[in-house]
Amino acid sequence: MRRSIYISMLGVAVAAAILAQAPKGWKMRVDRSTSASDPDASGSIKFVTMGAGFHATNPQAAVYWNPANTVSGSYILKATFTLMKPSGHTNYYGLVFGGSDLEGPQQKYLYFTVAQDGTWLIKRRDGDSGTTTIAQQASNAVKTPDGSGKSINALEVRVGADKIDYVVNGTVVRTTPKSGLTAKTDGIYGIRINHLLEVQVDGLTAAK
Numbered sequence: 001m002r003r004s005i006y007i008s009m010l011g012v013a014v015a016a017a018i019l020a021q022a023p024k025g026w027k028m029r030v031d032r033s034t035s036a037s038d039p040d041a042s043g044s045i046k047f048v049t050m051g052a053g054f055h056a057t058n059p060q061a062a063v064y065w066n067p068a069n070t071v072s073g074s075y076i077l078k079a080t081f082t083l084m085k086p087s088g089h090t091n092y093y094g095l096v097f098g099g100s101d102l103e104g105p106q107q108k109y110l111y112f113t114v115a116q117d118g119t120w121l122i123k124r125r126d127g128d129s130g131t132t133t134i135a136q137q138a139s140n141a142v143k144t145p146d147g148s149g150k151s152i153n154a155l156e157v158r159v160g161a162d163k164i165d166y167v168v169n170g171t172v173v174r175t176t177p178k179s180g181l182t183a184k185t186d187g188i189y190g191i192r193i194n195h196l197l198e199v200q201v202d203g204l205t206a207a208k
Contacts (some may be wrong), residue, residue, distance in 0.1 A: 002030075015124045023049045025068060029102060031061040033195060038089075050061040055203035058193045063096055063109070066188030070187035071097075078156040079204040083148040083197065086179050091194035094121075094155050097206075099188035105199060110134075111192045112166050114153050118142045122166060124181050134181050141171035159185045173203055 025094045041059035048055050056064065062143045071077065077097050094113030101107050114120045120142055122134040142182060143151045156167035164182055166174040176182040189206050193199050 005137040007014045007094040011172075014081065015159070020073075020088070022067075023047070023054060025065065025066045026064055026151070028065075029063045029107070031063065031195075033060070035191070050200060051202070053200060054191070054197075055200050056191070056193045057193055057198045059060045061091075061193065061195040062189060063102065063192045065096065065099060065102060065188050067188065068208070069190065070186075070188050073208065074160050075206050075208050076158050077157060077189050077206040078154065079191070080152060080202045081201040083115070083116060083145065083151045083153075083198065085198060087196035089196075090115045090119070091118045091197050092121050093121045093197055093199050094191070095157055096190040097157055097187070098190050099190065102188060102190075108184070109188070110185070112155060112157050113192060113194075114168060116145055116151065118144045120166070120168060122174060122182075123126045132181060133148075134176065135174050137173070139168060139171070139173045141173055143169065 017167045030045065043059045045060060045062055046057040047064055060201045077095055079095060081093055092113035092115045094111060096109050096111045099109035104175065107125060107127060109125050112122050119136060121136045124132045125135060126132065143153050155168050158165040158167060162178050164176050164178060164185065165172045191201055
């Protein structure tokens with residue numbers, strides 16, 4: 001179970017302190033753990049510009065987005081994620097798309113993520129009440145941490161007229177129809193990173 005908390009760049013002093021170095025225009029929504037068996041780490045989230053991309057250090061899970069980043073119709077959303085070191089157990093990170101009302105209790109979005117154990121995950125968030133797992137599977141396409149503890153995975157979501165392809169390092173690992181749980185793909189796009197992770201994100205783009 002997780003309790004979502006919205007934090008705006010223009011929010012209260014505590015939020016401002018947390019986001020002091022955050023990229024201009026970006027917002028985040030913290031997804032705090034309420035599970036005694038899977039607690040968050042101590043400390044504050046850090047989300048900063050690094051190189052040509054972004055660097056997230058997440059004691060708690062969070063979704064990051066810029067309200068100006070929206071896309072509709074057919075498009076390709078992609079980014080490259082470098083996991084800096086593995087966490088003590090499986091935690092996911094990756095792309096958010098089809099987002100709406102991300103600041104409020106009716107938040108909705110889809111997300112396509114990978115984890116250090118070589119699995120990928122597609123889920124749907126429907127309000128503060130929870131999420132629905134659409135598909136989850138291990139795949140050789142997902143790179144796992146090397147001897148240095150790092151792994152690099154390029155993720156893509158290819159939204160077509162009637163289907164969505166989910167791609168890891170150039171390999172289509174799943175296709176879903178643009179109907180049912182994956183019908184809504186228009187909206188805000190961004191990033192989701194689970195707790196206990198440090199991830200560099202490069203090349204986040206959405207193009208027709």
